[in-house]
Amino acid sequence: xxxxxxxxxxxxxxxxxxxxxxxxxxxxxxxxxxxxxxxxxxxxxxxxxxxxxxxxxxxxxxxxxxxxxxxxxxxxxxxxxxxxxxxxxxxxxxxxxxxxxxxxxxxxxxxxxxxxxxxxxxxxxxxxxxxxxxxxxxxxxxxxxxxxxxxxxxxxxxxxxxxxxxxxxxxxxxxxxxxxxxxxxxxxxxxxxxxxxxxxxxxxxxxxxxxxxxxxxxxxxxxxxxxxxxxxxxxxxxxxxxxxxxxxxxxxxxxxxxxxxxxxxxxxxxxxxxxxxxxxxxxxxxxxxxxxxxxxxxxxxxxxxxxxxxxxxxxxxxxxx
Amino acid sequence: xxxxxxxxxxxxxxxxxxxxxxxxxxxxxxxxxxxxxxxxxxxxxxxxxxxxxxxxxxxxxxxxxxxxxxxxxxxxxxxxxxxxxxxxxxxxxxxxxxxxxxxxxxxxxxxxxxxxxxxxxxxxxxxxxxxxxxxxxxxxxxxxxxxxxxxxxxxxxxxxxxxxxxxxxxxxxxxxxxxxxxxxxxxxxxxxxxxxxxxxxxxxxxxxxxxxxxxxxxxxxxxxxxxxxxxxxxxxxxxxxxxxxxxxxxxxxxxxxxxxxxxxxxxxxxxxxxxxxxxxxxxxxxxxxxxxxxxxxxxxxxxxxxxxxxxxxxxxxxxxx
Numbered sequence: 001x002x003x004x005x006x007x008x009x010x011x012x013x014x015x016x017x018x019x020x021x022x023x024x025x026x027x028x029x030x031x032x033x034x035x036x037x038x039x040x041x042x043x044x045x046x047x048x049x050x051x052x053x054x055x056x057x058x059x060x061x062x063x064x065x066x067x068x069x070x071x072x073x074x075x076x077x078x079x080x081x082x083x084x085x086x087x088x089x090x091x092x093x094x095x096x097x098x099x100x101x102x103x104x105x106x107x108x109x110x111x112x113x114x115x116x117x118x119x120x121x122x123x124x125x126x127x128x129x130x131x132x133x134x135x136x137x138x139x140x141x142x143x144x145x146x147x148x149x150x151x152x153x154x155x156x157x158x159x160x161x162x163x164x165x166x167x168x169x170x171x172x173x174x175x176x177x178x179x180x181x182x183x184x185x186x187x188x189x190x191x192x193x194x195x196x197x198x199x200x201x202x203x204x205x206x207x208x209x210x211x212x213x214x215x216x217x218x219x220x221x222x223x224x225x226x227x228x229x230x231x232x233x234x235x236x237x238x239x240x241x242x243x244x245x246x247x248x249x250x251x252x253x254x255x256x257x258x259x260x261x262x263x264x265x266x267x268x269x270x271x272x273x274x275x276x277x278x279x280x281x282x283x284x285x286x287x288x289x290x291x292x293x294x295x296x297x298x299x300x301x302x303x304x305x306x307x308x309x310x311x312x313x314x315x316x317x318x319x320x321x
Numbered sequence: 322x323x324x325x326x327x328x329x330x331x332x333x334x335x336x337x338x339x340x341x342x343x344x345x346x347x348x349x350x351x352x353x354x355x356x357x358x359x360x361x362x363x364x365x366x367x368x369x370x371x372x373x374x375x376x377x378x379x380x381x382x383x384x385x386x387x388x389x390x391x392x393x394x395x396x397x398x399x400x401x402x403x404x405x406x407x408x409x410x411x412x413x414x415x416x417x418x419x420x421x422x423x424x425x426x427x428x429x430x431x432x433x434x435x436x437x438x439x440x441x442x443x444x445x446x447x448x449x450x451x452x453x454x455x456x457x458x459x460x461x462x463x464x465x466x467x468x469x470x471x472x473x474x475x476x477x478x479x480x481x482x483x484x485x486x487x488x489x490x491x492x493x494x495x496x497x498x499x500x501x502x503x504x505x506x507x508x509x510x511x512x513x514x515x516x517x518x519x520x521x522x523x524x525x526x527x528x529x530x531x532x533x534x535x536x537x538x539x540x541x542x543x544x545x546x547x548x549x550x551x552x553x554x555x556x557x558x559x560x561x562x563x564x565x566x567x568x569x570x571x572x573x574x575x576x577x578x579x580x581x582x583x584x585x586x587x588x589x590x591x592x593x594x595x596x597x598x599x600x601x602x603x604x605x606x607x608x609x610x611x612x613x614x615x616x617x618x619x620x621x622x623x624x625x626x627x628x629x630x631x632x633x634x635x636x637x638x639x640x641x642x
Contacts, residue, residue: 084463209347210624211349218520226444
């Protein structure tokens with residue numbers, strides 16, 4: 001867009017950050033699915049709540065908890081357990097064969113538990129003044145408080161993983177923000193391609209606030225799964241744009257030139273590496289930080305830039321659009 | 322160089338405020354589902370009730386929360402006047418008990434009253450929802466999960482009719498809002514519904530909207546259009562179109578052409594079913610999103626913003642002029 005090079009550079013950069021962040025999101029999701037991280041985090045939180053994995057394992061064998069996982073996946077653990085279901089399962093586990101509504105059975109059962117769990121549960125039982133329903137409500141609240149913390153652990157773990165993935169991606173593809181900025185500034189064709197693809201993505205995806213979705217089963221009123229359009233998967237043209245970034249190629253060419261001029265050897269290669277790393281360090285750092293902000297953030301920014309760009313259009317251009 | 326610096330400043334200025342910003346919450350609906358129910362009063366659902374509220378609430382309702390149901394959304398089912406002796410059987414039927422699977426029939430209600438904060442809830446009938454919808458399973462209490470979909474009022478639960486006793490205003494309901502105040506709440510400058518529409522889905526974005534019950538003085542302008550029950554196709558009620566008058570100035574029409582839905586087997590149903598053009602009533606209504614208006618205004622558009630379109634389900638007849 002010849003009229004707004006400054007804005008278009010900003011759009012191009014935000015769009016590239018969005019693509020990098022989307023790549024990271026995909027990798028994060030793959031790792032979360034393969035490692036069953038949500039289920040593992042929940043299990044760890046419950047184990048901590050109950051003072052060890054032994055009691056957590058026993059509780060996970062309760063029919064109401066087992067029913068939360070796909071029976072065809074042996075050993076699978078649920079990713080989510082409703083608080084009331086947890087409270088009922090725990091009370092049932094405590095009272096064993098007696099009724100869950102029997103205060104004496106609850107009090108006796110609590111005494112048989114490991115120290116860490118029995119101390120907390122006894123306090124909850126005393127606070128509920130021996131009422132089984134109130135006891136279950138307090139257990140639910142206790143569970144919810146722990147789940148809030150577990151949710152924080154999960155987010156922090158994902159954030160740490162994002163930093164690591166971002167660093168790998170940046171070093172592997174040599175994603176130097178300073179270099180990208182210069183390229184967008186000086187290469188009109190590259191800039192135009194980036195802006196056009198950013199426009200296409202926003203049209204396909206909606207705005208950051210209002211995503212465009214589709215359903216897998218279009219005909220039936222009561223079947224199907226929603227799918228967010230054009231978000232995580234990169235389109236062919238976006239992949240093409242990323243491959244056109246150059247990566248390490250200019251640096252490798254410089255190394256080849258050094259070898260021709262000075263001969264091959266560890267001194268030449270070390271000097272080349274130090275020079276390359278030194279010149280990219282700031283750019284890499286900025287890119288890693290940008291990726292860690294996440295795809296929704298850059299999508300939002302991109303959307304704002306696009307709105308700004310559309311507001312500033314000349315009337316004849318607006319008619320053409 | 323000056324321009325390059327300007328581009329960077331622009332990026333930072335626009336990006337910084339975007340971080341962590343939220344603009345209301347989203348509901349993703351299957352278009353075929355919205356079309357099926359947009360002109361109907363009611364819906365039939367099978368739902369797993371996770372919890373039922375215990376104490377008395379301002380509106381005197383009893384609400385059972387669910388995350389697994391045939392609607393495909395986190396939801397609650399509300400029995401009006403739920404603590405009244407006449408509703409005891411219905412309330413007991415809605416409580417999770419030994420069999421939390423319930424057949425619930427009542428008026429569908431989409432309203433952004435208890436939305437997930439800044440998130441997206443997606444109607445999901447099968448498979449796993451994408452990450453954007455993930456939070457829908459984890460927030461809120463079991464009796465009241467974060468939701469924007471309700472069956473409210475419930476007419477029947479597990480074959481026990483609660484309609485007649487529901488649709489009278491009792492002293493238990495302290496939350497009936499004055500017309501002028503409620504319409505100000507519904508039509509304020511920020512009460513904008515934004516819709517992103519694809520071939521198979523509608524993403525609805527709105528900020529939170531309040532007011533469950535509104536007192537209305539209305540004059541019928543168009544007599545009833547019948548509605549039918551999903552389960553068996555029988556006529557279960559209908560809607561009339563009416564002018565709604567201001568509560569502070571009885572001559573002033575606040576809004577024309579408002580759809581007022583009613584259940585036939587109820588006091589307001591008895592009155593409205595035979596109403597003629599020009600008849601006036603004072604009633605209590607529960608506001609809900611006018612899906613018919615949403616579908617019509619978004620037809621052929623990718624995204625569109627509109628003043629929040631609403632209609633009412635009439636739940637009590639106060640005066641029949």
